[in-house]
Amino acid sequence: MISEGNSCAEPRVCGLGLASAFGLGAEAHISGVRQGLQVLKPLKELWGAGHPWGDVRSGWIPERGMLCSRRNGPASQLALLLARQAVEEAGWGPHELEDAALVVGSSRGNASGWLSPWPGRRPMKILAVPNSLHSELASCVSIELGIHGPYHVLASGCAAGLDAVGMAGMLMRQGVVKRALAVGLDLPLCRELLGTYWASGMLSRNGVNDPYGSGADGMCISEGGAAVALEMSAEPGIHLRDYVVNSDAFSPLGMPPDGKRLAELLERVLKGWDGRVPLTVCPHASGTAGNALSERNALELVFGRDSLPDLRMMKPWTGHAIGGSGILELALMLAFVREGSLPPNPGWVSSPCGGVVPAAETALEGERLLVKSAASMGGHNVVLSLSVNA
Numbered sequence: 555m556i557s558e559g560n561s562c563a564e565p566r567v568c569g570l571g572l573a574s575a576f577g578l579g580a581e582a583h584i585s586g587v588r589q590g591l592q593v594l595k596p597l598k599e600l601w602g603a604g605h606p607w608g609d610v611r612s613g614w615i616p617e618r619g620m621l622c623s624r625r626n627g628p629a630s631q632l633a634l635l636l637a638r639q640a641v642e643e644a645g646w647g648p649h650e651l652e653d654a655a656l657v658v659g660s661s662r663g664n665a666s667g668w669l670s671p672w673p674g675r676r677p678m679k680i681l682a683v684p685n686s687l688h689s690e691l692a693s694c695v696s697i698e699l700g701i702h703g704p705y706h707v708l709a710s711g712c713a714a715g716l717d718a719v720g721m722a723g724m725l726m727r728q729g730v731v732k733r734a735l736a737v738g739l740d741l742p743l744c745r746e747l748l749g750t751y752w753a754s755g756m757l758s759r760n761g762v763n764d765p766y767g768s769g770a771d772g773m774c775i776s777e778g779g780a781a782v783a784l785e786m787s788a789e790p791g792i793h794l795r796d797y798v799v800n801s802d803a804f805s806p807l808g809m810p811p812d813g814k815r816l817a818e819l820l821e822r823v824l825k826g827w828d829g830r831v832p833l834t835v836c837p838h839a840s841g842t843a844g845n846a847l848s849e850r851n852a853l854e855l856v857f858g859r860d861s862l863p864d865l866r867m868m869k870p871w872t873g874h875a876i877g878g879s880g881i882l883e884l885a886l887m888l889a890f891v892r893e894g895s896l897p898p899n900p901g902w903v904s905s906p907c908g909g910v911v912p913a914a915e916t917a918l919e920g921e922r923l924l925v926k927s928a929a930s931m932g933g934h935n936v937v938l939s940l941s942v943n944a
Contacts, residue, residue, distance in 0.1 A: 565723040565734070565794040567940075569646075569783030570885045570892075571639030573632060573739070574872045575613030575776055578620070579639060580889040587871055587886070587897050588915070594763060594774055594873050597743070607748050611761030613776030613873040614743055621741075622675045627664030627685040630694040632779055633737050637695045640735060640781035648700055650785075655731040656692055656705040657722045659714030659738040660779075661877030661930075662747060663688040670744035695737065703731050709877070711930025712840065714738055716880030719782050720797030720938055732786050738881035739779025751775060754807065756842055763870050765839035766846050767904035773841045776873025780885035790943040792888055795923075796823040802933030808844040809929060813852030816927065819937040820856045823925055833863040834896060835925045836883055837906070840874055845929065850906040862909045864916075870900045880928035880936065887924065891942055894918050918942065 572579060575593035576586035586593065598608030615621065615632070623631045641651065666672060668686045677685060684690045692705040704725070708717045715738015722734035742748070751757040751773070758772035784794065798819045804810045820835075827833065837849050853862060868883035875882050890897040896916040905911045922942040929935050 563786045563788045565726045565784040566787040566789065567782055567792040567794070567888060568785050569640035569642070569644030570889055571636035571781035572882065572885050572889065573615050573636055573780070574778035574875065574882060575615065576872070577616055578635065583886050584889055584893065590900070594761065594776065600743070606745060607752060610748070610757065611763070611774055612743060613778070615777045619674060622672065624676060624678050625681060626694045627690055628667040628672045628675065629660060629664045629739060629741050630690045632739050632741065633658060633691045633695050634698050636737050636739060636779055636781035637699060637735055640783040641699060644783035644785070646733070646783065650733055651699055651701050653703045653731060654701055655703045655722060655725045655734040656696055656701050657708065657718040657725070657734065657736050658692040658695065658705070659708040659710065659718035659877055659881065660688060660691055660740055661709060661711050661714055662740050662742055663691060663709070665747055666741040666744040669746040691737070701735070710934050711932060712838070712876055712879055713928035713930045713934050713936040714877035715779065715882065716884065716926060716928040716936045716938055717799070719794070719881055719884065720799070720936065722784055723794040723797055726784060726786055734784045735781060736784065736881065737779070737781040739878035740876040741777050742775050742876050743777055748775070758841060763841065763873065764902055764904050765841045765867060765869060766850065766906040770841050770846070773874045776875055778872055778875030778882045779878035780882040782881065782885060792891060793941045795939040795941050797938050798822045799934065799936050802935065804933050806932050809848035809933070811847050811851065813848040813850070813855060816849065816852040816929065816935050817855040819935055820852065820925070820927070823937050823939040824856070827923060831921045831923050833923050833925065834866055835863050836866050836868060836887055836927070838927050838929045839867045839869055841869065846906070853906055859907050862905070862907055865899070865905065865911050866896060867899055867903055867911070868897070870903050880926065884926045884938070890915070891918065891924070
């Protein structure tokens with residue numbers, strides 16, 4: 555399945571940018587995971603004592619000052635930092651950026667810094683309107699990097715960043731552009747947003763960041779995001795394969811317990827897979843009871859209870875970066891893949907169906923198929939597959 559697809563040009567990953575509580579850049583994330591760092595902490599360590607939700611465990615980007623800009627909102631500034639990392643790794647200059655496409659995904663945009671003031675930032679009043687727009691995330695990157703190709707902004711909830719990668723690949727396959735930059739991020743740690751999550755019951759009270767575990771009681775929300783640079787290439791490496799989406803049409807909050815719509819997407823990306831190429835799946839695994847039930851049933855429908863594939867869950871490392879989560883988890887996996895391995899699951903992670911989940915970094919040999927899923931409130935499901943030639 556994979557070798558045949560790589561005989562012609564496909565969107566190939568050529569640069570990554572990452573940001574989370576581990577810090578900025580791929581190396582900080584690889585090092586943090588290898589050290590087994592637990593970066594989620596009580597929010598009172600960020601906000602100080604006396605604030606609501608001070609005991610909620612979350613993760614935040616430590617380089618706070620880098621997100622302060624008089625001109626750009628905090629999320630827009632983060633999008634720019636991520637984009638620059640990926641572009642530098644890709645080796646793109648003005649010529650390559652001139653006609654590249656840019657797709658940015660974010661659930662909350664610049665809500666932090668707009669609904670709540672961003673500490674240390676003195677914004678320019680004349681830019682108050684663009685600072686409140688989701689589109690500023692893309693326009694900021696476009697302006698600063700000199701990208702004159704098409705840009706699009708997606709706000710498809712927790713799937714937004716993964717959608718950005720998929721849509722960037724679609725633009726390339728349609729022949730619109732030869733290069734594309736996908737960016738996804740969220741800075742959800744402001745009181746107004748946390749209040750809505752807390753009231754809904756989706757925010758974890760006990761801080762147990764084990765999405766399928768019996769002790770998990772909700773999301774551990776964190777800041778984070780990533781950028782992925784793509785170019786059409788037939789060279790060996792990491793190639794984007796399938797991008798499939800559908801909708802549950804079930805509920806504005808929960809997910810259908812049967813998981814059938816997600817299972818349909820998984821079956822579509824695995825349609826040509828004959829089992830000879832090893833498979834790794836990184837599920838959404840948000841930590842909510844509804845997602846755990848729905849996703850568990852979807853995996854059982856596709857693989858059977860006793861034959862789950864290799865599972866790697868990244869939110870137990872990073873926390874849930876909302877619209878930036880899917881692309882951040884993908885980029886974290888790919889940062890390891892480029893070094894010839896798969897990242898470990900944290901040792902405390904539970905399997906969705908009782909099987910074993912690897913708690914050790916695994917060396918890659920030959921080919922592998924990677925599958926990443928994401929889901930959003932309101933019933934939007936995304937599955938992305940990538941082929942790897944180690």
